[in-house]
Amino acid sequence: MGNLKQYFFDNKSIPTKFSISYVLIGVLGIVFLDKLISEFFKYNSIMEQGPLTFGILFLLSTGIILFIMLNHMQKVIQRIDNSYRELKDKDKERLVPYEFALNNSIDAIYWFTLDGKFVYVNEAACQMVGRTKEEFLEEMHLEDMDPNFDRQTAKECMINIYNHKNWRLETTQIKKDGTIFPVEVSGHGFMHNGTEYVCAFARDMTQKQEYRTKITKMNQELQKSVEEKDILLKEIHHRVKNNMEIISSLLNMQERRTKDQEMIYILQQSRSRIHTMALVHEFLYLGENLAFINLPNYIKRLLDDIKDLYCSQNTSLEVDLKIERLIFSTNRCIQIGMILHELCVNSLKYAFKENRDNKLLLHIKTKDDLIELKLRDNGEGISSIDDLDCADSIGTQLIFSIVQDQLDGEIEFRNNDGLECNIKFPKKEEDE
Incomplete structure (x- = not known):
């Protein structure tokens, strides 16, 4: 109704239309009244019936004029009201997709004043903490939902969000039943109708943290498995090296038992070749990289x-x-x-x-x-x-x-x- 009044009083054509209508109706009324009085006194005495007749005629004429003017005003107001309703219905239809997107977002969406009071929440926000929109909008502030804030720090947080782009925070929120759960929050400041607000988006991190914990545990198990395999591979390289040294020792024993110089040289070369391969396994056993x-x-x-x-x-x-x-x-x-x-x-x-x-x-x-x-x-x-x-x-x-x-x-x-x-x-x- 306020918008209707604003439209009515701010529309410059309406006073002009009413003024012109009033002047036209008044002129017609005066002409009609003048003719009516002239005809009446043509057949009646002015002294005997003049004042009463004049009063009756004036009352009738002004009543007719007032009726015509009010009827015209009612029609104008009705047209204005119909136009306002049509405009309001169009605005509602235009906002339907946006309201649908807000209410069906998987993220909780909040609007705050700079003192941390809720002025808007979507359906996801209500479901996340188990509260109704009425509960949020009546008297709740940020610290009523996030136990990490008090009245002073909540205001400081709102100002911090308003003054910084792409603000982010990992914190916790509390449900109506007292359950505390982790959330990731991002926020932005904006101005609407001359008032400063903060819009925040919150996402429940419970499932993500569970996945993170599982992945961490899997990585720890894999790391343990890798370390065990590294130890096993080192042991294998160590044993291969030892086995080659045993073979080399056997060749050395054979070398000491023969007096054939050519055979001695062949055995030395064989021992040296074995040592060349054993040396690789020794480096693998002693080094950090097993490959x-x-x-x-x-x-x-x-x-x-x-x-x-x-x-x-x-x-x-x-x-x-x-x-x-x-x-x-x-x-x-x-x-x-x-x-x-x-x-x-x-x-x-x-x-x-x-x-x-x-x-x-x-x-x-x-x-x-x-x-x-x-x-x-x-x-x-x-x-x-x-x-x-x-x-x-x-x-x-x-x-x-x-x-x-x-x-x-x-x-x-x-x-x-x-x-x-x-x-x-x-x-x-x-x-x-």
């Missing part, structure tokens, strides 16, 4: 062991070692280790001599998608270098077999102030 090995550390240790096994005290050896920091799998480390073992043993056997400066160069680097390995000694080289791929020695056959068949790489031997071996193979392993 990959730091290549530089492994090669340094391997060269030291080969030198101790094959070099005499009178044989000096200077090693130029440059290896990029590469992480290789167990299989690839064994493959590289076996290649380097055979190449280094051949250099120690044929190229290096006592009482001279022996030098060994070993460089490993990456270039594009390839790994390049270069090993060179300062011996006399080999005259029949083109026939190395056809050699009958187990070591040479092992080198070509690993490079070409297992690493899918290329190998080249050449004389360069000694024997130089260049190997290239893909950086990416086939089983990756």
Whole structure:
């Protein structure tokens, strides 16, 4: 009704219409009354019946004029009221989708004044805490629903939300029956009809926290399982290494029982090859990663062991070692280790001599998608270098077999102030 009054009094055309209608009706009334009086006194005495007749005619004429004016006003007001009702019905129809969206939202939606009083809640908010809209809107404030706030901190929270965009908070709310549950709240400030409000959205986090707890528990169980498997794998690598050492010890015992120098050398090479593979399992057992090995550390240790096994005290050896920091799998480390073992043993056997400066160069680097390995000694080289791929020695056959068949790489031997071996193979392993 207030809007109707505002429309009626603020509409500038209505006073004009009433004024014009009043003037027209008044003029018509005066003309009609003048004719009526003139006709009446034409047949009657003015002195005897004049005042009473004039009064009656005036009363009748003004009554007719007033009736016409009020009837016109009633019709105008009726039209205004009908227009207002139509406008109100259209507004209701326009707001239906918004009201539906608000009331069917899974999130609780609240409107607060800046002192924390509820002025609007949707159906989800009512269902979340088990209260009716009337209970919310009568006297409830934020602290009546959230036990983490009091009267003062609730006001401070409202001002904080109003002054900050994308405000968020994880807190708790209390149901009507006293149950406390976790919620995630976001809020925004806005102004409507000159009044400052805060709109907040709350989502029940009970189910999410239950999932989070389950996931945390699963992760803990998985972590425990992984740790147990790591321990088991370490134990396996340790046992494999020990078993290889046992085999090496058996070969050593056999070596001491024979006097055939060729057989002794064959047994030494077999022990050395076994040690090369056992060393990989030792690194896996002692390292933090059970799937990959730091290549530089492994090669340094391997060269030291080969030198101790094959070099005499009178044989000096200077090693130029440059290896990029590469992480290789167990299989690839064994493959590289076996290649380097055979190449280094051949250099120690044929190229290096006592009482001279022996030098060994070993460089490993990456270039594009390839790994390049270069090993060179300062011996006399080999005259029949083109026939190395056809050699009958187990070591040479092992080198070509690993490079070409297992690493899918290329190998080249050449004389360069000694024997130089260049190997290239893909950086990416086939089983990756």
